[in-house]
Amino acid sequence: MSEQSPTPEIPADQRIGPRPLHRPSVDPSESAVFGRPEGVEGAFAGGTAPRLNQLRQAPPTPEALGSAFGRPDGARETLQRPPGAGHPDDGEAGPVWSADRNPWRDPGAGAVIGPPALDVADEADDKKSVGRGQLLSLPDVLFGRRVKPMALAVLGVVALLVGAAGGVGGWLLARGGDSLTSDVTLAETNPGKERPPGSVADIAARVRPAVVSIEVKLAQGGGGFGSGVVIDGSGYIATNWHVVTLEGRADETAQISALFTDGTRAKARVVGTDPKTDLAVIKVDVDNPTVLAFGNSDELQVGDAVIAIGSPLGLTDTVTEGIVSAMNRPVVAGGDNGQEPITYDAIQTDAAVNQGNSGGPLVDSTGALVGINSAIRSSAGNTGSVGLGFAIPSNDARRITEALIRDGRVAHADLGANVRSVSADTAEGAQVVNVADGGAAQRAGIIEGDVIRKVGDRQVRTAAELTVAVRTHTPGATVPVVLARQGQELTIQVTLGSD
Structure with a gap:
């Protein structure tokens, strides 16, 4: 390996000088606020620098805080030393600090953090040595034992009296504020209303279970409704011909059902019909039905009270009251589409009868069947009841229904x-x-x-x-x-x- 050649020395006149220091101008107002005080040369004031502000002395420590947090009597140290360490003035050497005990502790620091003031064992001993103090009562807490029990009782009684007086005054003020309200005892009738035998309520209660609502549904759609009355315990029901046949439009495929007042619904079969008198008999299979007994319609007189029961306009179990308006009133109805007109000797009544009442019973003041409601007469443009209702007399209805039940047809x-x-x-x-x-x-x-x-x-x-x-x-x-x-x-x- 070859040796590196030494770096040649650069002449002084070829060296680059330091970058010129840029010192921006200082705003005089900012210098007055943030600059050094007058007479201070360095960053820290010397001993001869004038003190700008005189620190205020702390107020004396309250006696309660001093007794709670101050040094015990006779104590000389200013900082708490670890438990077991002697005072330097007593000639006892304190614990030697070393990095082994706390490698993150600066040995040159002036104070050290010692163990807790008391360990668990010492705390348990202190709890055993210190007894439970006396509990304070409510007067002690509220009044600091400066109120006598008798005075406290009197104070409670006075508070109750003041509250009661305020409540009474508020009630009187509220009562007098509205002249429309006051204490009143309304008149009261006897708990139970008297319904003597023969009253409308008594008759209706006995007759209604024997009245049914009849519904007819055609196989091709559509249908109608009416009323009927049970006349035999075997389930025979008397009604109108125009109810079960829909005035001749229904055939053998039509479905007929009877709805009783207790909610029982039963399928019905046609026993026989008489289109000349607008009567028909159907039969249902039910157990122990309520039967309405026939009365003697020949004994009726104009002015006698009568009651009509049925399902006007589909409103089942409807009761209306009236009188016999006329007897032996010939009624002619139907006769459309080449059919022979319906003709019967009717009982005229002003009891409210509407569409749907047809086939229902008309009963007298004893609750006996005296007629089968069949038709009404209304004014032009009015299809409701105007007090002109007509019923087939019970004597004629009994004779015809017996023939229908016996033979399925009737001869006139x-x-x-x-x-x-x-x-x-x-x-x-x-x-x-x-x-x-x-x-x-x-x-x-x-x-x-x-x-x-x-x-x-x-x-x-x-x-x-x-x-x-x-x-x-x-x-x-x-x-x-x-x-x-x-x-x-x-x-x-x-x-x-x-x-």
Whole structure:
């Protein structure tokens, strides 16, 4: 390896001098605030430098703090020394500090951090040696034992009296602030309302379980609803023909169900129908149904109280009250689409009856069935109840429903003549338009143009009255018929036929 040649010395005149020191100018205002005081040359003031501020002496230590945190009496050291270390003036050498004990401790420091003042063992000994102090009572804490117990009790009583007086005053002020409020005892009736036997509530409670709501659903969609009444324990229900057949639109595929007041729903089957009197019977399979007994409709008089129960407008279990407005009121309904009109001798009532009441019962003041609600009469543009309701008398309904249950059909007496209503000075009644061949009228000698004025004991003033008067008799019965012919009144015996 070859030796390196020495670095040649650079002449002094070729050396680069130090960078010139840049000293910016000092703002006089900043120099006055942050500069050295006058007369101070270095960074630290010398012993001869004038003191700018005289330090204030600390206030004397409070006696309580001095006794708690001051040095014990006779103590000379200013700093606490480690436990077990003697005082230098006593000739006892303190512990020698070495880096082995704490390598991070500066040996030249003026103070050292010693172990805790007391260890666990010493603390336990101190706790054993020091007894539990006396506990302070509430008066001691609040009043520093400067209040007598009697005075404290009196003070409590006074506080209670002041609070009670304030509460009473506030209540009186609030009460007098509003003149609309005051203490009042409202009148009170007897706990239970008296419902004597025969009241509407008593009758309704006994009759309602026997009334059902009837729903009809067509296979092709749509349907209708009405009412019915249980008339036999085997599950037979009386209702209207137009309810179960939807006025002839329903066939054998229609589904009929009966809904009882207790929520029981049962499927119903049609037993028989009578479109001429708007009556029908259906049957449901239920256990021990409530049955409504038939009453005697012939005993009714105008003004008698009656109650209608049914499902008007789908509102099931509805009760309305009224009176008998008229008896033996001939009603003609239907007759559309080539069907024979419905004609029956009706009970007129002002009890509220609406669509859906059809087929439901009309009962008297004893709760007996006196009619089957069937129709209403309303004013133009009004389909609701105007107090003109009509029911099929129970005597006619009983006879027809018994025949339907027994035979599935019913036969009515027939005169065998077509008539029209007439009213003139000479005659008023049902005038014969034509006579059926072989019918009862032809066999009795009734001819075209005769005006029938009476059948049996029933007066005839219209064609409808003639129909209902004939149907009050059974087929084959012979009844006297009063008629007017060419200004003369004749009475002939007619043996009625069957339809």
